[in-house]
Amino acid sequence: MLEISKLxxxxxxxQVLWDIDLHIGENEIxxxxxxxxxxKTTLLRAITGMVHTKSGTVNFLGEDIKGKSIEEIVSRGIAHVPEGRRLFPGLTVRANLELGAWRTKDTNIDHVVELFPRLGERLNQIAGSMSGGEQQMCAIARGLMSKPHLIVIDELSLGLAPVVVDEIIQQLPSIAASGTSxxxxxxxxxxxxxxxxxxxxxxxxxxxLSGKAADLLADPRVQESYLGVG
Ligand SMILES: Nc1ncnc2c1ncn2[C@@H]1O[C@H](COP(=O)(O)OP(=O)(O)OP(=O)(O)O)[C@@H](O)[C@H]1O
Ligand SMILES: [Mg+2]
Structure with missing residues (x-):
């Protein structure tokens, strides 16, 4: 569904990115x-039209979106959860979620509250007063409100306790299975x-390096550089 070539x-x-080739399939993480x-952030921003692309192609659902405006790209169904989450801190959780629905105009929040029940308990809470993990759940849920075909999430676990990271990460497979890569x-x-x-x-x-995640986990170069093994 997303095919980046020589970007x-x-x-x-x-120039920050050189000849990037990257593929994302339907229902894939x-x-x-x-x-x-x-x-990494630059690549996500290049996909969503926030960074100037010099050459190459970004094919999304069969069309080249490189060089299109952010609005155009988002309206085609890519949601971006930026580094630092960027919620509206003074608005309630419910208001933040509803603002995420501008593309579809469907402000029903049931599907995202089902994924993150903690948000359901806090719909009237001011977003800025929630914990970091709850704010990240809210940011992802806001992105999902527009029922995107693809969601890009920058620094998912930054500053969060491992138990909260687990709670968020456990929901990713069902998000992907329901049609949002x-x-x-x-x-x-x-x-x-x-x-x-x-x-x-x-x-x-x-x-x-690229490949199946399981293969990379077992790759000595990844283990040495990123997993502190060896
Ligand atoms: N607005 C900008 N103007 C000029 N250079 C930038 C800008 N934003 C980022 N860069 C540069 O682009 C390079 C890549 O930055 P980027 O933020 O994409 O890295 P990253 O992999 O996301 O890093 P981190 O893990 O720290 O988030 C860096 O050298 C950075 O200084
Ligand atoms: Mg970054």
């Missing part, structure tokens, strides 16, 4: 990992590779 992108004259500054960036490489079917390793703006 080069960056900021002004500074794909993880993108790599060191700080390797270009997932591209996730996470510092917690172990957690990301344990839930994804395929993964890509980005270093200095270039993909250096």
């Amino acid at each position: 080069c992108a960056g900021y002004g004259r500074i 794909v993880a993108l990992v790599g060191p700080n500054g390797s270009g 997932i591209l996730m960036v996470d510092q917690d490489v172990d957690a990301a590779l344990s839930i994804a079917s395929h993964a890509y390793v980005l270093e200095a703006g270039q993909l250096v």
Whole structure:
């Protein structure tokens, strides 16, 4: 459903991404990992039209979306959960969720509350007063409100306790199964590779490894560099 080919992108004259090839299938969870500054956020932003793409193609559901506006890309069904979550901190959880529905205009929140029951208990709470984990659940749920075909999630577990990360990650397979493919960036490489079917390793703006997540988990280079083994 998403097919990126030979993508080069960056900021002004500074090129950050070089010849990126990446594929995401229907109902699939794909993880993108790599060191700080390797270009993970830039790649997510290039997909959603927030970063200038220099060359290559980004094919989404059969059409090249490279160079299209953010609004155009989001309206085609890609949701972006940014680093830092970016909720409206002064609004309630319910209001944050309803704002996520601008694409479909369907403000029924049942499907996202079912995924994250903790949000259901807090619909009238001010979003900024929730814990970091609850805010991340709210940010993902807001992204899912528009029933996207693909959701990209940046730094899913940043700053969260492992037990909360587990709670969120456990829901990803049912999100993918219900028709929203997932591209996730996470510092917690172990957690990301344990839930994804395929993964890509980005270093200095270039993909250096890719394959089935289980194979990468067992790869000595991944174990040494990212899992502290060996
Ligand atoms: N707005 C910008 N203008 C110029 N350079 C930028 C901008 N944003 C990011 N960069 C540069 O692009 C490179 C990749 O940054 P990016 O944020 O994509 O990395 P990352 O892999 O997401 O890192 P982290 O793990 O720290 O989030 C870095 O060298 C960074 O300094
Ligand atoms: Mg980043």
